[in-house]
Amino acid sequence: xxxxxxxxxxxxxxxxxxxxxxxxxxxxxxxxxxxxxxxxxxxxxxxxxxxxxxxxxxxxxxxxxxxxxxxxxxxxxxxxxxxxxxxxxxxxxxxxxxxxxxxxxxxxxxxxxxxxxxxxxxxxxxxxxxxxxxxxxxxxxxxxxxxxxxxxxxxxxxxxxxxxxxxxxxxxxxxxxxxxxxxxxxxxxxxxxxxxxxxxxxxxxxxxxxxxxxxxxxxxxxxxxxxxxxxxxxxxxxxxxxxxxxxxxxxxxxxxxxxxxxxxxxxxxxxxxxxxxxxxxxxxxx
Amino acid sequence: xxxxxxxxxxxxxxxxxxxxxxxxxxxxxxxxxxxxxxxxxxxxxxxxxxxxxxxxxxxxxxxxxxxxxxxxxxxxxxxxxxxxxxxxxxxxxxxxxxxxxxxxxxxxxxxxxxxxxxxxxxxxxxxxxxxxxxxxxxxxxxxxxxxxxxxxxxxxxxxxxxxxxxxxxxxxxxxxxxxxxxxxxxxxxxxxxxxxxxxxxxxxxxxxxxxxxxxxxxxxxxxxxxxxxxxxxxxxxxxxxxxxxxxxxxxxxxxxxxxxxxxxxxxxxxxxxxxxxxxxxxxxxxxxxxxxxxxxxxxxxxxxxxxxxxxxxxxxxxxxxxxxxxxxxxxxx
Ligand code: SF4
Ligand code: SF4
Ligand code: FES
Numbered sequence: 342x343x344x345x346x347x348x349x350x351x352x353x354x355x356x357x358x359x360x361x362x363x364x365x366x367x368x369x370x371x372x373x374x375x376x377x378x379x380x381x382x383x384x385x386x387x388x389x390x391x392x393x394x395x396x397x398x399x400x401x402x403x404x405x406x407x408x409x410x411x412x413x414x415x416x417x418x419x420x421x422x423x424x425x426x427x428x429x430x431x432x433x434x435x436x437x438x439x440x441x442x443x444x445x446x447x448x449x450x451x452x453x454x455x456x457x458x459x460x461x462x463x464x465x466x467x468x469x470x471x472x473x474x475x476x477x478x479x480x481x482x483x484x485x486x487x488x489x490x491x492x493x494x495x496x497x498x499x500x501x502x503x504x505x506x507x508x509x510x511x512x513x514x515x516x517x518x519x520x521x522x523x524x525x526x527x528x529x530x531x532x533x534x535x536x537x538x539x540x541x542x543x544x545x546x547x548x549x550x551x552x553x554x555x556x557x558x559x560x561x562x563x564x565x566x567x568x569x570x571x572x573x574x575x576x577x578x579x580x581x582x583x584x585x586x587x588x589x590x591x592x593x594x595x596x597x598x599x600x601x602x603x604x605x606x607x608x609x610x611x612x613x614x615x616x617x618x619x620x621x622x623x624x625x626x627x
Numbered sequence: 628x629x630x631x632x633x634x635x636x637x638x639x640x641x642x643x644x645x646x647x648x649x650x651x652x653x654x655x656x657x658x659x660x661x662x663x664x665x666x667x668x669x670x671x672x673x674x675x676x677x678x679x680x681x682x683x684x685x686x687x688x689x690x691x692x693x694x695x696x697x698x699x700x701x702x703x704x705x706x707x708x709x710x711x712x713x714x715x716x717x718x719x720x721x722x723x724x725x726x727x728x729x730x731x732x733x734x735x736x737x738x739x740x741x742x743x744x745x746x747x748x749x750x751x752x753x754x755x756x757x758x759x760x761x762x763x764x765x766x767x768x769x770x771x772x773x774x775x776x777x778x779x780x781x782x783x784x785x786x787x788x789x790x791x792x793x794x795x796x797x798x799x800x801x802x803x804x805x806x807x808x809x810x811x812x813x814x815x816x817x818x819x820x821x822x823x824x825x826x827x828x829x830x831x832x833x834x835x836x837x838x839x840x841x842x843x844x845x846x847x848x849x850x851x852x853x854x855x856x857x858x859x860x861x862x863x864x865x866x867x868x869x870x871x872x873x874x875x876x877x878x879x880x881x882x883x884x885x886x887x888x889x890x891x892x893x894x895x896x897x898x899x900x901x902x903x904x905x906x907x908x909x910x911x912x913x914x915x916x917x918x919x920x921x922x923x924x925x926x927x928x929x930x931x932x933x934x935x936x937x938x939x940x941x942x943x944x945x946x947x948x949x950x951x952x953x954x955x956x957x958x959x960x
Contacts, residue, residue, distance in 0.1 A: 366697075366698070366710055366712075366745045366746075367742060367743065367744055367745050368697045368698070368745075368746075368870070368883070368885075369697075369698060369707065369710055370707075407700040407701075407702050407705050407707075407872065407881065407883075408700070408702040408872050408874045408878075408881055409872060410870075410871055410872050411870065431899045431900065432899045435899075446705060448705065590898055591896070591898065591904065592895070592896050592897055592898050592904075594868070594869055594870045595868070595870065597741075597742040597744075598736075598739075598741070598742065599736060599737060599742070599744055599866075599868075600867055600868050600869070600870070600885075600888070601866075601867030601868075601888075601890060601918075602867070602869075602888070602895060602896065604914070604918065604922070605904075606917075606922060607918075607921070607922030607923075607925045607926055612741070
C-alpha cells in the first residue's frame with residue numbers, strides 16, 4: 342500500500358493519516374467507521390473499525406474523543422480490512438469511546454510504535470504470556486500466526502485473568518484450541534468460590550510446563566508486576582533475556598517521540614516501543 | 628564568508644533587517660527590569676536593546692508558544708473545524724550561541740525523517756536566526772565551553788574587541804538572503820574565524836551513567852527541589868509538551884491545545900490506575916539531567932541536549948547547581 346501523501350512507500354509513512362486522506366497534519370485524527378461493537382467478558386469492549394492500513398501486531402492507535410482527549414489503544418487484530426480495538430474503560434477517554442455505536446465514526450491517529458517483529462520469529466516455537474487486557478495485543482499476534490501457521494512451530498499460550506468474567510475472545514480461543522492452532526493454559530487468580538478451573542498465577546503454569554528455551558521466543562504483555570514475575574519464571578526454565586519480548590505501558594500524548602512523556606531512560610515507548618526485547622530495556626531505571 | 632559593519636552603522640543595519648518582518652530582540656522590560664526577547668514595535672525601540680546579560684526567558688516561545696492551538700473542533704458532530712497553521716516571518720536577533728544550539732536541538736527533535744511536527748516546522752521555516760557573539764560570557768553560570776557547541780545560525784554578529792567594526796558571519800543560505808536586505812550599505816566582505824567561547828564554569832564530565840546511583844543525587848535534590856518547574860520553563864531545550872482538549876461552556880466548540888509541560892511534575896508520568904513512574908523528586912530531577920547529558924546524545928549523536936546557558940542554575944529558587952553536583956561526584960567528594 343503506497344502512501345498518497347508524498348508518494349513514498351516507506352514504512353514510516355504507512356499511517357492512516359497518509360493512506361486514507363493524503364497529507365494530514367501530524368496531530369490531526371482521521372475519521373473511521375465503526376463496523377461492529379461487542380462486549381468481551383464483563384469488562385472489555387471490542388470496537389471493529391474500517392481502516393485499511395498496514396500494521397504489525399503490538400502497535401497502537403491514538404483514539405480521540407473530541408472534548409475528552411486522546412488515549413492509546415492497542416490493536417487486537419491482524420487483517421487487511423479492519424482494525425479491532427479492545428477498550429478497557431478505565432479513563433475518561435476510554436469510558437467515552439465505548440458509548441459509540443456501530444455506524445458511528447471514531448477519530449484515530451496511527452498506527453504508531455514498534456510492534457512484535459513477526460518475521461524475526463519465523464521457524465521458531467513461541468510462548469505467549471498475557472495478563473488481563475494484555476491479552477488484547479497478543480490476539481493480534483495470534484491472528485497473524487493463524488494466517489501464517491506453517492512458519493511457526495508449536496505455540497503455547499499462558500493467559501492469566503483475575504476472574505473468569507475478565508477473559509476475552511473466548512469464542513476465538515476455543516475454536517483455535519479445538520483445531521490445535523494453539524495450546525492454551527489459563528490461570529485465574531481471584532476466581533469466585535464456586536469456580537472449578539485452574540487457579541493461581543500464570544507463573545505457576547509456566548514453570549510446570551517445563552518448556553525448554555531451544556528455538557523458542559516469548560512474547561509477554563500485561564501489567565508490569567506480572568511481566569516481571571513471568572520473566573523470572575522463564576529464567577528458571579533457562580530462557581535468556583534476548584528471547585523475551587515485552588510490551589510496555591506509559592503515559593502518552595504525541596505518540597511521535599516529541600512530547601517526552603513516554604520516555605524510559607533514553608527510549609521512547611511510543612516510537613521505539615511499546616514492544617521491546619527484554620535485554621534492551623532491562624537495565625532501564627525510570 | 629562574512630562582512631564588516633562599522634559599529635556606528637549597527638542601528639541602520641538593524642532597521643534595514645526589520646523592514647517587512649517581525650523583529651524580535653533582547654530588550655530590558657520596564658515593569659520588572661528583566662531582559663527578555665520581545666517583538667520591537669518600530670525603529671525607536673532599538674534604543675531599548677540590551678546586551679549586558681543573556682535574556683532571562685529563552686526564545687523558544689517563538690517556535691512553540693506556551694499555549695498553541697492544534698485545531699478547533701465541534702463536539703456535537705465530532706468534526707474538526709479549523710486546522711489552519713499561521714506563521715509569520717520573524718527575525719530573531721541577539722540569540723547567543725547557546726540559544727542558537729538549542730534551536731538545532733529542537734530541529735532534530737521536531738523535524739526528523741519519521742515524523743515532522745507541522746506546527747513547529749511552519750514556525751521554524753519562517754524564522755531567521757541572527758546571533759550575537761559573547762566576547763565575554765554574560766553570566767557567571769555559563770558553562771557552554773564544555774557543551775560542544777557548533778555554529779548554527781543564519782547570521783552571527785561579533786563586536787570585534789578593540790576595533791571599530793562588527794564582523795557579520797554568514798552561516799547559511801538563509802543568512803545570505805537576509806544580507807540582501809542590507810545591500811545598500813555596501814558592506815566590505817571579510818573573513819575571519821569565530822573563536823570558541825571560554826566560560827568561567829565547566830562541566831567536568833559527560834560520562835555520568837556511572838553516577839546514577841550516587842547518594843549525592845538523593846541528598847541534594849530530595850530535600851531541595853521544590854518541583855516548581857522553573858528550570859524547565861527557562862531552559863531553551865526543554866520542549867516537552869502536553870496535549871489536551873479545551874471545550875467552551877456551550878459544550879460544543881473547543882480547541883485541542885498543546886502547552887509546555889515539565890518532567891519535574893509528578894503528573895508527567897501518570898498512567899491509568901494512578902500509577903506514577905517517577906514518583907519522587909530525585910527521580911524526576913535525575914531524569915532531566917540524564918536526558919540532557921546522557922540519553923539525548925545516545926539517540927541523536929554526540930551533542931548533549933544542554934547547551935550550557937546556565938539559566939536553570941541561575942533561576943532555581945533553591946540554587947540547585949547540577950554542574951557543581953556532577954563535578955563533585957567526578958572529584959570523588
Ligand atoms: S528550578 Fe530548582 S527547585 Fe524548581 S524544579 Fe528546577 S531544580 Fe527543582
Ligand atoms: S539544562 Fe540548564 S544550562 Fe542546560 S540548556 Fe537547559 S537551562 Fe541551560
Ligand atoms: S508519547 Fe510523546 S514522546 Fe512518546
